Amino acid sequence: MRLVNLSDPGSPKPDERTGNITRWFSAFGRKLKGIKFLDIARAGIVAWAAYFFTSRFIANILLQVHGVSVTYTAFYWLVDGFLLAITLLYAWKPRKLIAQVAMIGVFSYTGYAMTRLFIDQILVLHPAAAVVHGILVGFMALNLGYILGQVFKYLFSPSFRQKLSSLRTDQVISTSIIGAMVIGFLVTWIFFGVANAFPVYFIAFIVVSFVVVITLLSLKHRSKAYKIITAGTIVWLALTCWSYFGFSTPHVIEDPNQAEFSYAFWGSPSGGLYYYHNNDYNETWYGTPELDAELTMFSNLNATFYNTINIDRLGNASTEYYNNLTNIELTLEEWESYGLNFIFDITPLNNETGEPRGDYVSYYYLEQMNDTINVLMDWLEPLNLTNFRGISFDVEGPKYGDNQPISEAQYRRALVSYGGILSEFKSRFPDSSIHLIQMEGILFDFFDGDHDLDIGQRTVSTELEWDWYGFMTYHVNPSPSASSYRYAYYMDVGIEQFGMQFQPWVGWWYDADSIDQPGVYDQSLEHVKIAKSRGVREVVLAPVRNFIGQDHNHTKIMARLGDLLDIKNGFETFTIPIHHDMRLLQDWDLYWEKIVPNYLITNNNVLKDLLIGTPGGWFAWIQLAVVSGPVVILLWIYDRKHA
CATH class of the missing domain: 3.20.20.80 (Glycosidases)
Structure with missing residues (x-):
């Protein structure tokens, strides 16, 4: 469709312009009929991720703008950034087993965090946000069910049994070490009571641990993807642990001797x-x-x-x-x-x-x-x-x-x-x-x-x-x-x-x-x-x-x-x-008991203030933009590819 110059006598007349627009939408509609369901799901995943992580990133930015040390917020940046990276990996390669398994953990955490926000304040003061929130939780639940189905389908497939029968010694040793660490974490968690108090956590952790170990068994340990994932995870873990203690930055308290x-x-x-x-x-x-x-x-x-x-x-x-x-x-x-x-x-x-x-x-x-x-x-x-x-x-x-x-x-x-x-x-x-x-x-x-x-x-x-x-x-x-x-x-x-x-x-x-x-x-x-x-x-x-x-x-x-x-x-x-949880150093029992997903939020009050929001306020417009933006961009890319 070419641009129209109204001052040009040779330009199309209004009826002709209308016809051009109609033909463009008609052609685009025919292209959309060819979109696969998987592509729609991928666009939805990106839109969901934009909705979930934008509010958390903005909360971090607001706190930093208002004087909170970056050495405090860095822990939350690293956690949310890592979860977002996994989500984008899954949207890019939804059929990759490693991406599917990683998304089980992401959806388990984000699902917990999102359902905790079904509170009276949002339902009464901003019902439109509550409806959008509910739709996206449902979308996330459908994706989680689909992924679990795909993973368990693979676990019972002949190709998986064939891989198990051809494991090398180094694969068995490395996977056994990782499995022992996972089991040790699980036993410690159970011993200190949180899994007994919340059986749903116990069940979720068993499922996640099982599929992680199985996935590691099925990967080729010398593959490029495995090396990149392993190196990236090690670096991320090191940075996250360091940021947990504020990057070793002390905060100085001085007496101003006010009058x-x-x-x-x-x-x-x-x-x-x-x-x-x-x-x-x-x-x-x-x-x-x-x-x-x-x-x-x-x-x-x-x-x-x-x-x-x-x-x-x-x-x-x-x-x-x-x-x-x-x-x-x-x-x-x-x-x-x-x-x-x-x-x-x-x-x-x-x-x-x-x-x-x-x-x-x-x-x-x-x-x-x-x-x-x-x-x-x-x-x-x-x-x-x-x-x-x-x-x-x-x-x-x-x-x-x-x-x-x-x-x-x-x-x-x-x-x-x-x-x-x-x-x-x-x-x-x-x-x-x-x-x-x-x-x-x-x-x-x-x-x-x-x-x-x-x-x-x-x-x-x-x-x-x-x-x-x-x-x-x-x-x-x-x-x-x-x-x-x-x-x-x-x-x-x-x-x-x-x-x-x-x-x-x-x-x-x-x-x-x-x-x-x-x-x-x-x-x-x-x-x-x-x-x-x-x-x-x-x-x-x-x-x-x-x-x-x-x-x-x-x-x-x-x-x-x-x-x-x-x-x-x-x-x-x-x-x-600048420590995020002194219990790690001072109350080991309580530290393990309190490992729950809502600890991974910079400040619950800021997040709640943003999500309750005033209908039509600035954050509501940001939410609309971040949810619809990825969909529009992906549709534009699709149109360009099929021009």
Whole structure:
């Protein structure tokens, strides 16, 4: 078909141009009739690979653009790059046995990863993406079934039996070594429990191991393809193992010695929130020399204490000590004398379970939240306490009941409602501040320019205006899944978005004695130092009852608060490794138990943010392009070959 020049009198007329286009499509249609089913499947494989790996590569790129070290993301680049290379090899040579066997492993992993993304957030907020995702999972499952059929058909063929009967000694030895390694891995995996806990993994691993060993037996060991595959795999394994430990690159942590640095704590000093801790109002820990010394130490830390409050406690006229506001006022006045600040965390009551239960903040309970803040303001305003720092929202989504569905409309209503009551609070308490306490995953809810992770979590947070943006970056663990570099890059992402309004949290110590487990206390202090090294103004430790202990051990309390004071005054420079799984070095049993495919994702929150996406957003267009692009290109190549 030639181009038409409308200014040329000899150019074809409109009817003739239409005829040319019609004839071209007609001719192309006849060519398409000759396309083999295998060619269509190959184009589909390339489109599927583009869909699956693009989101993962973009997640890596986004993290690197936002400051994450390439020595951390390199591990994921190598893993995904290797899987993509196998996929393209299969699309190029779909009849090659080695490519088919390799794709069994690729499809086993990617199938697990893709089915984990059938979550409420995607189904509700981006149903079109969920449909596409489901179609591609089905396509992958069909291909996996086809490949397994081809492999097992070969295993029972006369040609395979003939190859087995003519094996050379070197083939038997090399294959036996590889088989022993595979069996050793399998036995270790079973011994440490993961295969027993998840039988489907065990079955899948048996199948994959069997076909890999059989395939190695059937290859010609001196063939060019075998040498290339072997050399490439060895190089890839070496690089991947090296990148697993960050290419041996340490991350330096230095104290910036910022002028303003303080601590906040979830909870109260060992004296508690209630001045008297019995209904006869004659027992208190306040006023003792030990508690006076403790409060003085907290004062040296410029400490603030978060405590929850709800409409029931504010409006209950009960004489029980924990519902007596005067009993709380005495404590707040005691703290004021030491210069210790307090924040009240506003929580709703959930009535769905038949009795009121304290819940987390979501975009439901709007009227109750507003009422609670109004009653709180009416209570505190006449007290004129100079140490009232402000209020906070512990934004985690509803904990109880099933009547709080994901709803963007409800999110919008909550924006207006919470925005109004927070503005009223600021007008009545202009010297106080409002504090966000949010799940750490929402730190990554900005890569695609919307708030879909927030909406999917049934919360309202970063779109509101806060004085402090706190995130529960709880990475302390008796057996951490990664080195503290992971905590460091979470700090960097938070500061990039919120600057010095970012407020990291350290903890959570679930049991009273968990902080006393080997390495946990030192790890907690290391996270405080990492947060301080980023220049933040304040770090929150939660919960304080487990940090200082619940046994009123004065010596331990003073020692631990002293450690925090030493960090506040300055700490020495140190380095942390960039490891992807510290359990490999510190908890061998748990390392083997936790070998599951979802560990091979750079950051689940970034990936989820991209895949939930806003319909019509930039990532949706990229998905459309990467899925349709390979098909269009292959059709163009086919047309050129058959011109």
